Amino acid sequence: TLALANELPGAEIIVVSNREPYIHNRARDGEVSLQIPASGLVSALEPVVRACGGTWVAHGSGTADREAVDSHDRVAVPPDDPSYTLRRVWLSDEEQDGYYYGFANEGLWPLCHIAFVRPVFRESDWAMYRAVNEKFADAVAEEARGEDPIILIQDYHFALLPRLLRQRLPRATIITFWHIPWPNAETFGICPHREEIIEGLLGSSIVGFHTQFHCSNFLDAVDRFVESRIVRETSTVYYGGDMTRVRPYPISIAWPPAALRRQKPVPECRAAVRERLGLPSDIRIAVGIERFDYTKGIIDRMQAVDSFLTEHPEWVGRFALVQVAAPTRSKLASYRALQDEALALAEEINSRHGGEGYRPIVLVAEHHEPNEVYELFRAADLCIVSSLHDGMNLVAKEFVAARDDEQGVLVLSAFAGASRELGEAVIVNPYHTHAMGEAILRALDMPADEQRERMILMREQVRARNVYRWAGQMLLDAARLRKRERIARLN
Numbered sequence: 001t002l003a004l005a006n007e008l009p010g011a012e013i014i015v016v017s018n019r020e021p022y023i024h025n026r027a028r029d030g031e032v033s034l035q036i037p038a039s040g041l042v043s044a045l046e047p048v049v050r051a052c053g054g055t056w057v058a059h060g061s062g063t064a065d066r067e068a069v070d071s072h073d074r075v076a077v078p079p080d081d082p083s084y085t086l087r088r089v090w091l092s093d094e095e096q097d098g099y100y101y102g103f104a105n106e107g108l109w110p111l112c113h114i115a116f117v118r119p120v121f122r123e124s125d126w127a128m129y130r131a132v133n134e135k136f137a138d139a140v141a142e143e144a145r146g147e148d149p150i151i152l153i154q155d156y157h158f159a160l161l162p163r164l165l166r167q168r169l170p171r172a173t174i175i176t177f178w179h180i181p182w183p184n185a186e187t188f189g190i191c192p193h194r195e196e197i198i199e200g201l202l203g204s205s206i207v208g209f210h211t212q213f214h215c216s217n218f219l220d221a222v223d224r225f226v227e228s229r230i231v232r233e234t235s236t237v238y239y240g241g242d243m244t245r246v247r248p249y250p251i252s253i254a255w256p257p258a259a260l261r262r263q264k265p266v267p268e269c270r271a272a273v274r275e276r277l278g279l280p281s282d283i284r285i286a287v288g289i290e291r292f293d294y295t296k297g298i299i300d301r302m303q304a305v306d307s308f309l310t311e312h313p314e315w316v317g318r319f320a321l322v323q324v325a326a327p328t329r330s331k332l333a334s335y336r337a338l339q340d341e342a343l344a345l346a347e348e349i350n351s352r353h354g355g356e357g358y359r360p361i362v363l364v365a366e367h368h369e370p371n372e373v374y375e376l377f378r379a380a381d382l383c384i385v386s387s388l389h390d391g392m393n394l395v396a397k398e399f400v401a402a403r404d405d406e407q408g409v410l411v412l413s414a415f416a417g418a419s420r421e422l423g424e425a426v427i428v429n430p431y432h433t434h435a436m437g438e439a440i441l442r443a444l445d446m447p448a449d450e451q452r453e454r455m456i457l458m459r460e461q462v463r464a465r466n467v468y469r470w471a472g473q474m475l476l477d478a479a480r481l482r483k484r485e486r487i488a489r490l491n
């Protein structure tokens with residue numbers, strides 16, 4: 001942080017995301033409680049903004065958010081140690097339906113994940129998406145004190161925002177990070193608004209993705225759908241009068257993670273979790289933790305457990321999958337259908353392999369506190385991340401960070417960005433049910449020495465390439481750009 005402050009003397013930092021890092025809710029008893037949302041983006045970015053200060057602009061979504069506001073829709077956060085300003089933007093139900101549920105989550109989310117859920121593009125959603133991007137552009141311009149802030153735009157909700165901000169603040173340094181995959185050009189091409197989306201993003205000084213693969217896909221889409229000049233060697237796009245660099249910044253977690261500080265030793269976590277879930281003390285467990293989303297391969301993971309128990313019946317009664325799935329986007333039919341399907345499948349598998357108090361699949365469809373999440377990671381013999389497609393996946397990195405005992409096996413989808421960095425995991429294809437079942441067996445049989453060797457390498461990777469480095473690298477690139485621009489203006 002100190003080095004960064006030297007590189008960016010007096011720079012003003014503004015982060016924009018849909019989700020706010022602190023949600024104020026009023027409970028039935030009238031008490032206001034503070035919720036920290038289950039989102040990869042917030043887990044990754046919040047520690048950085050805490051360290052740098054500045055302003056975070058986001059949609060105010062909590063039932064008591066408006067009451068928590070001091071003046072002009074601003075509030076100082078975190079509440080117990082105020083270190084930056086949260087500026088809330090208020091959206092009507094109609095705006096939220098069109099921009100968030102509609103265009104962003106029924107259009108762009110399935111489009112970019114190639115998850116075989118057909119993307120839906122409604123004209124009315126697109127109109128709302130454009131209007132909300134304008135609304136955020138006004139809010140950011142209002143918050144900016146100087147002419148050249150550094151603006152960090154987060155995610156697929158704001159593809160049009162970079163260009164709208166470039167018009168309002170021509171000298172700003174705009175860094176846009178796309179947290180989900182960017183599909184190949186052919187797939188992206190089915191989006192009816194592909195040109196506008198690409199032109200919008202090219203208002204950025206830098207566009208970032210998790211992997212080089214997603215950067216290349218983006219450059220291919222630029223090449224195919226807009227008139228521009230691309231220099232592949234430096235990954236730079238010249239479009240109109242603008243120059244945009246396209247760079248990989250693999251996201252990560254804070255090291256050490258805050259929730260690890262309050263954890264008991266691993267044997268105590270193992271005992272506590274087994275007791276709380278009513279499982280025998282000697283049972284081996286796998287954990288899965290995520291938002292209840294169809295890209296995460298929750299159904300496929302349960303099918304793999306089914307295949308494993310069918311092929312290796314000696315494990316019946318000795319192994320269980322503990323699946324935590326926090327409900328998300330439940331307003332959308334595709335999400336409700338997944339929840340129903342998963343509950344029914346868990347019941348069906350449990351009735352076939354279970355009995356006498358034994359359930360091979362323990363499905364808890366509730367949000368958990370970070371402490372409980374880390375306790376589960378520490379209690380587990382293996383963690384299964386079986387995303388069908390995932391930008392990065394922070395759960396994989398959190399599991400590795402949680403295991404300071406250097407034990408435990410990570411079973412990881414080849415289609416999560418994290419598999420590029422965590423090669424010592426047992427890498428699986430979640431579409432290959434039988435092979436994933438065999439991977440579970442391999443993980444359960446893995447000797448302690450081998451677990452340790454693999455875990456040490458993965459922990460080293462997550463420690464060295466932590467979230468401070470992710471944000472730091474983006475800000476250092478911004479600093480270099482600003483210096484170059486200053487020199488160019490001198491000539």
Ligand code: GDG
Nearest residue numbers: 038039040043179290326367368369370391392393394395
């Ligand atoms: C997007 C991209 C990319 C989950 N359930 C609970 C809970 N979580 C936390 C996890 C983790 C976070 O939510 C999920 O992060 P992921 O990265 O795995 O996934 P997405 O939310 O889809 O995030 C993804 C990420 O953005 C960052 O760029 O990696 O590819 O899809 O931190 O621990 N946390 C709590 N209770 C839960 O029940 N407290």
